[in-house]
Amino acid sequence: MALTREQLAQRVAQELQDGYYVNLGIGIPTLVANYVPKGMEVMLQSENGLLGMGQFPTEEEIDADLINAGKQTVTMATGASVFDSAESFAMIRGGHVDLTVLGAFEVDVNGNIASYMIPGKLIKGMGGAMDLVAGADNIIVTMTHASKHGVSKLLPHCTLPLTGKGCIKKVLTDLAFIEIKDGEFHLLERAPGVSVEEIVQLTAGKLVIPQHVPEMIL
Amino acid sequence: MALTREQLAQRVAQELQDGYYVNLGIGIPTLVANYVPKGMEVMLQSENGLLGMGQFPTEEEIDADLINAGKQTVTMATGASVFDSAESFAMIRGGHVDLTVLGAFEVDVNGNIASYMIPGKLIKGMGGAMDLVAGADNIIVTMTHASKHGVSKLLPHCTLPLTGKGCIKKVLTDLAFIEIKDGEFHLLERAPGVSVEEIVQLTAGKLVIPQHVPEMIL
Amino acid sequence: MAGFDKVVSSYEEAMAGLEDNMTIVSGGFGLCGIAENLIAEIKRKGTKGLTMVSNNCGVDDFGLGVLLPNRQIKKIVASYVGENAEFERQMMSGELEVELTPQGTLAEKMRAGGAGIPAFFTATGYGTPVAEGKEEREFNGRHYILEEAIIGDFAIVKAWKADRYGNLVFRKTARNFNPLAATAGKITVVEVEEIVEPGELDPDQIHTPGIYVNRLIQGTFEKRIEQRTVRSSAE
Amino acid sequence: MAGFDKVVSSYEEAMAGLEDNMTIVSGGFGLCGIAENLIAEIKRKGTKGLTMVSNNCGVDDFGLGVLLPNRQIKKIVASYVGENAEFERQMMSGELEVELTPQGTLAEKMRAGGAGIPAFFTATGYGTPVAEGKEEREFNGRHYILEEAIIGDFAIVKAWKADRYGNLVFRKTARNFNPLAATAGKITVVEVEEIVEPGELDPDQIHTPGIYVNRLIQGTFEKRIEQRTVRSSAE
Numbered sequence: 056m057a058l059t060r061e062q063l064a065q066r067v068a069q070e071l072q073d074g075y076y077v078n079l080g081i082g083i084p085t086l087v088a089n090y091v092p093k094g095m096e097v098m099l100q101s102e103n104g105l106l107g108m109g110q111f112p113t114e115e116e117i118d119a120d121l122i123n124a125g126k127q128t129v130t131m132a133t134g135a136s137v138f139d140s141a142e143s144f145a146m147i148r149g150g151h152v153d154l155t156v157l158g159a160f161e162v163d164v165n166g167n168i169a170s171y172m173i174p175g176k177l178i179k180g181m182g183g184a185m186d187l188v189a190g191a192d193n194i195i196v197t198m199t200h201a202s203k204h205g206v207s208k209l210l211p212h213c214t215l216p217l218t219g220k221g222c223i224k225k226v227l228t229d230l231a232f233i234e235i236k237d238g239e240f241h242l243l244e245r246a247p248g249v250s251v252e253e254i255v256q257l258t259a260g261k262l263v264i265p266q267h268v269p270e271m272i273l
Numbered sequence: 274m275a276l277t278r279e280q281l282a283q284r285v286a287q288e289l290q291d292g293y294y295v296n297l298g299i300g301i302p303t304l305v306a307n308y309v310p311k312g313m314e315v316m317l318q319s320e321n322g323l324l325g326m327g328q329f330p331t332e333e334e335i336d337a338d339l340i341n342a343g344k345q346t347v348t349m350a351t352g353a354s355v356f357d358s359a360e361s362f363a364m365i366r367g368g369h370v371d372l373t374v375l376g377a378f379e380v381d382v383n384g385n386i387a388s389y390m391i392p393g394k395l396i397k398g399m400g401g402a403m404d405l406v407a408g409a410d411n412i413i414v415t416m417t418h419a420s421k422h423g424v425s426k427l428l429p430h431c432t433l434p435l436t437g438k439g440c441i442k443k444v445l446t447d448l449a450f451i452e453i454k455d456g457e458f459h460l461l462e463r464a465p466g467v468s469v470e471e472i473v474q475l476t477a478g479k480l481v482i483p484q485h486v487p488e489m490i491l
Numbered sequence: 492m493a494g495f496d497k498v499v500s501s502y503e504e505a506m507a508g509l510e511d512n513m514t515i516v517s518g519g520f521g522l523c524g525i526a527e528n529l530i531a532e533i534k535r536k537g538t539k540g541l542t543m544v545s546n547n548c549g550v551d552d553f554g555l556g557v558l559l560p561n562r563q564i565k566k567i568v569a570s571y572v573g574e575n576a577e578f579e580r581q582m583m584s585g586e587l588e589v590e591l592t593p594q595g596t597l598a599e600k601m602r603a604g605g606a607g608i609p610a611f612f613t614a615t616g617y618g619t620p621v622a623e624g625k626e627e628r629e630f631n632g633r634h635y636i637l638e639e640a641i642i643g644d645f646a647i648v649k650a651w652k653a654d655r656y657g658n659l660v661f662r663k664t665a666r667n668f669n670p671l672a673a674t675a676g677k678i679t680v681v682e683v684e685e686i687v688e689p690g691e692l693d694p695d696q697i698h699t700p701g702i703y704v705n706r707l708i709q710g711t712f713e714k715r716i717e718q719r720t721v722r723s724s725a726e
Numbered sequence: 727m728a729g730f731d732k733v734v735s736s737y738e739e740a741m742a743g744l745e746d747n748m749t750i751v752s753g754g755f756g757l758c759g760i761a762e763n764l765i766a767e768i769k770r771k772g773t774k775g776l777t778m779v780s781n782n783c784g785v786d787d788f789g790l791g792v793l794l795p796n797r798q799i800k801k802i803v804a805s806y807v808g809e810n811a812e813f814e815r816q817m818m819s820g821e822l823e824v825e826l827t828p829q830g831t832l833a834e835k836m837r838a839g840g841a842g843i844p845a846f847f848t849a850t851g852y853g854t855p856v857a858e859g860k861e862e863r864e865f866n867g868r869h870y871i872l873e874e875a876i877i878g879d880f881a882i883v884k885a886w887k888a889d890r891y892g893n894l895v896f897r898k899t900a901r902n903f904n905p906l907a908a909t910a911g912k913i914t915v916v917e918v919e920e921i922v923e924p925g926e927l928d929p930d931q932i933h934t935p936g937i938y939v940n941r942l943i944q945g946t947f948e949k950r951i952e953q954r955t956v957r958s959s960a961e
Contacts, residue, residue, distance in 0.1 A: 103664050104664050104667050105664050111720045112720075113724040117721065120524065120663040120664060120665040121663040121664055122521065122718070125718060126717040127720040128716060128718065128719055131663075139666050140667050141595075141599055141602040144594065144596075148615060178591070180569060180571035180572050180573070182571040182593075183594040183595060185596075185616050185621060186595030189613070189615040190595075190615070216619065216620045218619060219617075219619065
């Protein structure tokens, strides 16, 4: 069965390591914070200028001067630091963030990603996404494998305007965990109960399938 | 008579305005701080990362963590701020300092300045001088008009390696106050008791002399 | 103290000299850390044809959004917009020009403007629509594009505390673009919650030195919250 | 706390992995704010062929100068040097390569290295020996040269206080190049006067966030003064 949003977050959380500085995009990536393995500590970077984002505030703790990149009220974790936006993106662009998790509309076999703009639709802007994909070595894209109409989002070439070129190496969809290398998708894991055939059918870009494709352990 | 070091500083101080942020180079420029007109306030920038440099410390006040760009122990004035070297030169390069005063070996009619290097002699480096001359709109160079051997330091073309190109507009020497524009030196004032002829004789670059050349008032 | 005293006594004085078709660099992220009263003054003045450089453009009735109904903004340079209906309408109809700029590039452009760096290379936006018309170059096998600095005729900034000399301290994530905007205005106007005497702020703890600040005013702020998100106290 | 605890227990551990021919970016201005004990450890290790990026090179028996007698430094990138006799001798004899870099450009190169900016334009050095071999370009009628970023295999940094997570606070002008060097090392090693627990430093007042810091050690410092200048108490 296709992974739920929560399960996607759960699987991404397995990629965390103790002491990681992590930037989580809006949506599913945000949920990853709920699944940090016990005994492990990660520090969340919010690109508006906060390292060490804490949980949401209680009514009493709400502070209009303390928000995350999604403009939600938050708190600070112990050992947090605050800085301006240039410093925040110096951190991101300079490759100091250990792991970035973000959503996408499409990715392709060359590691291109389209995530911010659908021509003809209202354009809201890229926010920090272009900086995040250009700056991080270690990025996990989370998205559904295909549209509701069964159109693959893992393509030979992205059709939408790009957010970044050649920067994505790992994609977790609701059906599979995939690595991108040498201009191909490599199937690493499949969602529990999902067959390799289903994945093949919904992957438009070239997909390399090893002899044994393990099921994800959640 | 040629101006003394103290008189040079005194004349430069007349160019100060209330509320000026000023960077004073090592040597004569440093003395300018002693002649800030009464009732006027200026704030001294030290390029190692201090805005609002105070006087030298007493023995009791000495703090190894508080020095100026000449590596001398200093104090902080009221309202001072401390910052890192990138911020300090952002301030300088971005043109935020109102007046910069520094010494030179040579200047020429095109506003070029040579101040850091004499080939064949020991090279110590340019420190912040190249940033200061490139960043400031308002620079006063203080120097002796000619060498001890009577060789002019105000030239048609600098002979020494440049510190900056086309950036000097005002030069105060021990003999004269001179403006540089349109590829010429313009004589503005002469030191008390110094004749225009003396100045002409010791100025190698083209010098424009107005009908009346006032004596400096010190 | 006259020389360095940046305090002005009215918002009119604070924004004096702002004229039609000028460029304003603004601090703030969403509605957090915005110069509420300086924006209100721009609305009151009715200045038109403005180019606003700001990460966002507020909501319909708050933040820079209040400058939209009277068509005061000609162009906006921002990373994320469209959070209000009038903005959407003006953008779709072509009345409002929108130059989308990646958030980090926008921050760096402001910083560069203030720091006398006319242009810099960044990997951000390489191979995307943002790179169109820009120089591309390889350094150590990676691709970068050349981005130019931004300087505004005015910068509008919200800080927490200031001394009369304009030394600024920001509070929590209301810092965001504010210290950068402060460096990038030919005239930098700052409004704060509290003004103290020079010497009261620790010189080691000043976020923006007063050299960048031209005018300073104390205001009161609504501090509207865009996404009020809470957990229950029990959690 | 293991994950973010940057504290190491010995100087040997602090500089572990430093090898011959590596590049080290160093904080400090003259003898102010230098990583005294990290420098001593480099001397003890005897690592050779080093490229040092530092505003200055210390004096004969203190600061980076102590690495000269055993010829540990192959090349120095600095803005002002020659304050010690052995340096002068090695430079004049060609044993030591010196790349003079304007002070502001040096600071900006470190910042750029840490910030993922591979190169930037600056007016500093245009038309001077510093511009040789560098691209020149005009922006808005002014001339600029292209300068490239610096990244070190190691960065050595001296801060005042840190928490165990590596969040740093600097004191007075001992800040200087230190926060920039901290961002520009593949491995950034910091020594401080005091280590406190996470949460003890005000998040708004941290100069260098811990993300830039790999190793942290508490030391004791001589803090030698280069130009002791005093006024009489009576003045």
